[in-house]
Amino acid sequence: MERRAFSVPNLVAKDGDTLEKIEEQYRAGMLQNIVEGHSDGNESDHAKLQEELREKIYEVLKTTIEQPLRNMKDAHYRKKNIQQNELDPLDLKLEEERAKKSCDLQNIKTAMSKKISREEVICSLCSFFDHIIRESVYLDEGSREFSIQCGSAVIEGIRDAILEHGTDEIEDNPILFETLNSIAHLNPESIRGEVHDQIAQLVTRRATLLPLSEFSNLNYLVDVACEHKSFSDEMNECINQKIKESVINEDWPALDDACHSMSGYISKVAAKELDQYFQEKYQLSIDDFFDAWDLSPFATWQSSEQNLWMNLEAMEKIESERPGITKVLHDEFNIREFRRYPAEILIEQFDARLEHIPYGLVLYTNRDHNRAFDMYDDVLLSTYQQLKAKGVGMRIMEFDSKYELIKSLARANMTYGSQNKLSYVILGAHGYAEGFTAGSRRDVSMRKDFSEGVVRIKDYFVENPEIVLASCSTGSENGIGQHISQVYDARVHAPNGPTKVKSINPEVDPQTGHVSFSVKFQRNGEEKTYYRGIQE
Secondary structure, three states: OOOOOOOOOOOEEOOOOOOHHHHHHHHHHHHHHHHOOOOOOOOHHHHHHHHHHHHHHHHHHHHHHHHHHHHHHHHHHHHHHHHHHOOOHHHHHHHHHHHHHHHHHHHHHHHHHHHHHHHHHHHHHHHHHHHHHHOOHHOOOEEEEEEEEHHHHHHHHHHHHHHHOHHHHHHOOHHHHHHHHHHHOOOHHOOHHHHHHHHHHHHOOOOOOOOHHHHHHOOOHHHHOOOOOOOOOHHHHHHHHHHHHHHOOOOOOHHHHOOOOOOHHHHHHHHHHHHHHHHHHHHOOHHHHHHOOOOOOOOOOOEEEEEEEEHHHHHHHHHOOOHHHHHHHHHHOOOHHHHHHHHHHHHHHHHHOOOOOOOOEEEEEOOOOOOOHHHHHHHHHHHHHHHHHHOOOOEEEOOOOHHHHHHHHHHHHHHOOOOOOOEEEEOOOOEOOOOOEEEOOOOEOOOOOOHHHHHHHHHEEEEEEEEEEEOOOOOOOOOOHHHHHHHOOOOEEEEEEOOOEEEEEEEOOOOOEEEEEEEOOOOOOOOOEOOOOOOO
């Protein structure tokens, strides 16, 4: 009669019955049916019993854990927006208190100690702790204290599972480890003391089985294991091995996540392995790209977590056609953001870098918080192809400061200026009416940055050059676009509001070789053109 497909967690239902007691009742009923001849206790009867027990487990978990946590989150959201809500703050407080009382902390501990119930409840717990972290600033002391108690119950349940069955009992489920990491964030003390050994062992033996991308997010747990005297060596060896394998397999998205890990034990190893790869592959240092790609764990740009693999894929593509091209374009033209540009243009720039032909520059800042300049590759390719057909070249350079911007112009003039002055410039930088972002240090401002030295740059250009400012609002009346057109005797195309370049169609005078542009921006009516300070 004694057959069990799984170990029944001794959860307590809302009516006070435990699941062990309910199981005894089910088995007594089955035995009564056998005695009375209604059943012979075969496999189907046992399967029916197991299914009934599973349904009861799910019912108890829902009513004593999942629904109360959901109700608590709802109350928090409404408290956050209390000024727009018609409910009385007192009503919301009472609602939250009712949810707390109906959430059974002992059941959380028990559920986490058994695989069958742990798998069922972990998603709700993960969602709850994620909510607590994101909304912590809006929570009162009572709400924070309850979340700490809830987290302690989870940790104690995991500890009991490990003590009973060992770490092999715990599944390598990323949601489980994300939950534990959130608890470690909320209350580091919950994984100290007597549970420290079990959690450190669990992270070392099971969390390291996760893919590197998921593992890299477990910064608090990783730090716990790496700083444990019994597991630090094993844990650090696992980290080194996982990151080395990612480099060997060229799993750049995973390595991207490792570079951005908030655990220094991961991010520092990732940076070291990347640097070794760059030295061997490109004869460059990753340090030259670290800021431009925003690889720091404290990344400031919203799209930074795709920079590494998108750039490496672009670099691999052009290297396969022209070995050594990456180093040349970086060293001679300061290019770091290879993903922005069509491979055709970069390869032509490499091949023709020693040629003297009429040309212009595309100058892009390395600071692009919303990756706006990635969207110009089709515009650049079209412009490049039209110019090439008319005998005019295009060369790309990048800058990360006002100094680098001036240096790029000076370098181009030193290399090509003896035979060809700049016919045009297409400048990409985030802008505003009176200036644009030159990089991480300072902006270029019409009021501060047109000193005698900057004005002297006029000598690098042909007479009346074409300048396109792919820079929001720089075409505003009396703005920096109009000012540049006056200082450099240039025709400047710029938008008078936030927008993007839609097309650039060049014309070349067959007699003089003078280049002129017809420029359209995505929003009609935003185009402003100034010639020598006068709006056309």
